[in-house]
Amino acid sequence: MVNNHDAASINSQEDTTRGLENLDANSDIAEFNSGKVEATGDDESEQQLRRIRTLNVKDPERDEESQDIEIGTIESQDVHQKKMPLRQVLTLGFSTLGAIYGDIGTSPLYVLNSIKYPDPNNMTKEDVMGGISIIFYLFTFIVIFKYVFIVLVIGPNNGDGGQVAIYAKICRYLKVGLKGIHIPGSPEKSDLELLTRQETSSSWKSTRSDSSRFTRVSERFSELKNKPSTLKFISKLILVLCFLGCGLLFSDGMLTPTTSVLSAIGGIQIAKPSFSNNNVLAVSEVILFLLFVVQQFGSHKISFSFAPIVFIWMIGLLVCGVYNIVHWGPDIFKSLSPYYAVKLLQRTGIDVMSGAMLAITGTEALFADIGHFGRLPIQLTLGCFVYPCLMIAYLGQGAYLLHNLDKISNPFYYSIPGGTNSGPYWIMFILATLATIIASQALILGVFSIVTQLINLDCFPKFKVVHVSKDHIGKVYIPGVNWLLMVGVLLTTAGFKTSSNVTASYGLGISLDFAVTSILLVILMVYVYEVNFLIPLAYTLVFLSLEVTLVIANLKKVPHGAWFTIMMCVIFFSFLDFWRWARHLKLRYDLKSNVRISDLYPQLKPRPATVTVDLRNNSARVVPQEDEEVDMKEMFSENLKVASKFGKLTLNKYDGVAFMYNDSPYYVMRSPNTVPNIYAQLVRSFASLPRVFIFCYIRVLSIPNVPPEDRILLGSVKDIPDHYKCVLRFGYSDNIVIDSSIIAAISDELPPIEGIPVEDWNTLHIFENNKILSRDMESEEGRFGFFRRMIHGLRKTSINLVFSPLHLMFLQNYDSNVKFKDNSEDAERKLYLGTVVKI
Structure with missing residues (x-):
């Protein structure tokens, strides 16, 4: 077809x-x-x-x-915004396991040993509990509070997600943005209305009337935000942030498959030290090639096929976590107190955040992939299944480390019941390998969704977009982008060679992506939802300040490989900006001619x-x-x-x-x-x-x-x-x-x-x-x-x-x-x- x-x-x-x-x-x-x-x-x-x-x-x-x-x-309304029967919600929720949660679900493989402790050679129990505490609160605040309860609720535009969706939503309400295009989700008007009323970029005005309940500060804030000069600045700022977010997502789309697959195949070396790094690299390249080949079958088939594997993987994490907590004692639950997180931060500074945030890699794909599955299935699966499984898994590893501080080099595989070369070890190894291969799926689908939106905004070459499902318009496959991304991932994998090299550079793009999304959300709250200015201010103080901290912590990775993220982001950003500029010149010529x-x-x-x-x-x-x-x-x-x-x-x-x-x-x-x-x-x-x-x-x-x-x-x-x-x-x-x-x-x-x-x-x-x-x-x-x-x-x-x-x-x-x-x-x-x- x-x-x-x-x-x-x-x-x-x-x-x-x-x-x-x-x-x-x-x-x-x-x-x-x-x-x-519209549909x-x-x-x-x-x-x-x-x-x-x-x-x-x-x-x-x-x-x-x-x-x-x-x-x-x-x-325009997306089919996911309609009321779905419970069976469909559960089916889509199950499918999200195979498409979205592979990345965030495989973080337990490498997070705890990636944290920068005060002295890795002389670990203490307080260090372990502090690391677990930071992971717990980062995951809860960023993933649950921010993305599940805020981003997925107010961020989507016309059923699509990502920074492009927020940008388009702001443009629709402010009547600003790129000239010569139709913003997805905008209402269609007849010619009579268009001819009798001309809209300009400065025609937007807040619909909120002044009220006695607003303080003088809020009134001045409302006047400031509606000034033409402010609106002009905002229109340029959101475009820059949109392109920057897309560039970061594309960079993550190249690093995530590399990190996941190299980490999974590298697990063989734990049980078989004779398995060299070159062998790990060769096997990883073959697996990545096959992963991109199967994309042509469509996200709905791939995700539903992958979902049972990730489901079993999550259950395995849950079982291992429960076993370790029961076997080694429940003292690890003390780490849920923020006291231990603060104490570790005092000893190490914010450097510890760069490693702990690897626990939330893949979160940006939750929002980018919403067009493939809808909001409710993603929220239910994450909150009711993925979150509990992962938290128990981290707590289980922490319980093991409290009594085996010398095993910090690879706590995941060492903490598997039965030890290395046991039956449970090889079962979890096989599941880990399959799950990490699937982890790449989230970013690949996210790239497809973002590119589709960019094409609709005339900010990207018009690649052929194949709709692989009649039920969901958001399920797309872009052959040209898939093969280009495959070449980029294979070259990136060959360049970094080992998972440790990739992990050292991983995280900067994700933290910047979080910050860009937060800035766009603040603008969205101020102009689209017109909430009391105290709400965006509180959001900024809680979430944006935390994400800026993550960015600063990850900037120290630039000499160790994070320069790759910056370089690729600059390349993608420059291309998007160049393409839009050239298309603007072409459209202006069409009008004048x-x-x-x-x-x-x-x-x-x-x-x-x-x-x-x-x-x-x-x-x-x-x-x-x-x-x-x-x-x-x-x-x-x-x-x-x-x-x-x-x-x-x-x-x-x-x-x-x-x-x-x-x-x-x-x-x-x-x-x-x-x-x-x-x-x-x-x-x-x-x-x-x-x-x-x-x-x-x-x-x-x-x-x-x-x-x-x-x-x-x-x-x-x-x-x-x-x-x-x-x-x-x-x-x-x-x-x-x-x-x-x-x-x-x-x-x-x-x-x-x-x-x-x-x-x-x-x-x-x-x-x-x-x-x-x-x-x-x-x-x-x-x-x-x-x-x-x-x-x-x-x-x-x-x-x-x-x-x-x-x-x-x-x-x-x-x-x-x-x-x-x-x-x-x-x-x-x-x-x-x-x-x-x-x-």
Whole structure:
């Protein structure tokens, strides 16, 4: 089954006055453009689809009721936000074991021996109890209090998680952010509302009214946060934090598989010292390769297959923990007192935090993977099963160490009942190996989810996104990203060679990721939820201060390998920022290059009119000026007059139908007064044009399947005779194919001209294929400073050699979606047009 993903929709901001020139209460375009639907579940989505009327261009007369334009917005809702039956919650919760908790669940393998004790060669019982105490409170505060009760509740946007989701959520409410895109979760508006009210980035204002219960400090804080300069700073800050968080997650996506697998395979050396480091590395590389190969089967199948292994692993940890506590005594429970944590911190400083925080690695994947499973299954599984098992496991290791202080080098394997080479030892070794392999799954899925969101925000190349489940839109697999990540992980593993080397560099990216999420959450509380300023302040003092401490502690790892995290984060951040900048230049060019219909066809220049807009009833009425003289014969003549540099040219037409697929199709759909530049080049360059011309846009909705009767949405371009706009709607699980059946269905909606059925006409498919280059430097004197020339050279190189090839590589290949019965027709029925675009 071939699945497809919709690239990010692009919002165009049309001038209000220009839009009102052609606004009509009977406007087909307004109703046509209000037809975007987001997923709210199978039944509800289908009902919403059916409520959108496909415009019948054969019968322009419509009753008064059909003239009403629906202004109401349709808010996108993720299927996970709907009430799920208990059985489904339990099933998804069980599946999360195989996809999310492998990383955090395998931390007992290496955490206690990674902590920097005052004197590792002379361990004391207070050191052990202090280490266990720090692990317990770090896990409880960061994982349970922060992520389970706060992040997973207020952080998701449109069912997705990660810093990108928080960024998009803030942008939706502040009406700021990246221009030219549709923020996931934003309500869809009809053209009438867009034309009569223009939104700007500074239009947001707090809806909370001043009240006597707010102190003077809170009132001043509210005034400060709503200042335009503050909003401008916040809009830039959240974008930087979003890209920084993504870069950190990508870095973790390379380090986590390396750390987990090397640690697991390294366990062989405990029982078999003759097993060399080279053998560990070779086996690890093979396992990692196989792990990425199986990703193509989909997260739902992989996670459900892996879940029993992680479940048994957790039970094994629980059994070992209970055994050690019972066998060695319950004195370890004293470590639950924060006294021992504070005492160890006093002796070692914050350095101890860098090792203890390895117990919470993988926590960031809880939030990033929420789109795959939903909030409730993750919360229930973590709080009711994973958390108790892990805490008992750590307490059990601590109980063992209290009586075996010399075994600190590897307390996990030494504390297994029966000792090394025993049956329980090899059972736990096999489970540990399998669990650590699965641990990599959490970050891999997190990378898939984040990249999908970045693609929707037009901040990442449009890789092919495969939806592997019809029930959950968040379950995705990105082949290109999977193979690139595999190469990066294999090279990282080969570079670090041993688990101890990786562990020494591990943790900085995770602690920075925690801090970035916290800053975004504070902004979210202040602007979106508009809570009392004391709540974000308390959150900052409790959580952000703790995470900053973790960052400072892990900065000492930079000389020992943490530089790798910083380097990879800088690379990923730079690429995301560069791609968004280049895409912004391209979208700005698209807007400026659009040609007004009245400039292309002077005879179609609209008459002056008076527009009456009733905002209360969501209606508008256009009254032409009666005294205006208009040459109606010229306006509706058979052949249009095209304005060109050679004067007015007569555009002849032949019996045929043309479909034009534009690189930026959303502009074609949204603007009622302009046509894309590629269309203007076409009519000015050719002496004839097919009689019927259709601007076609392929849209993939956030529902699995679209019924054939709801697939086509067709509307006329009222200013140009025999020109239409068509949206072909597919579900994310549908195979996108434009074949003879689709063409016939469109033909049924078109009126026959001169008695010739449309299906008998010649069909031509026109595709845009531009070459993007950097614009030349402009200077009156023709001289430039050295630094300016250097910057321009860098700009030219990056656009011409990086962005242009990647943009062409990941351009939506509409031509591959058009299928003919005879392959030889490709050369006859497909036309490629393009130009050099300088940005």
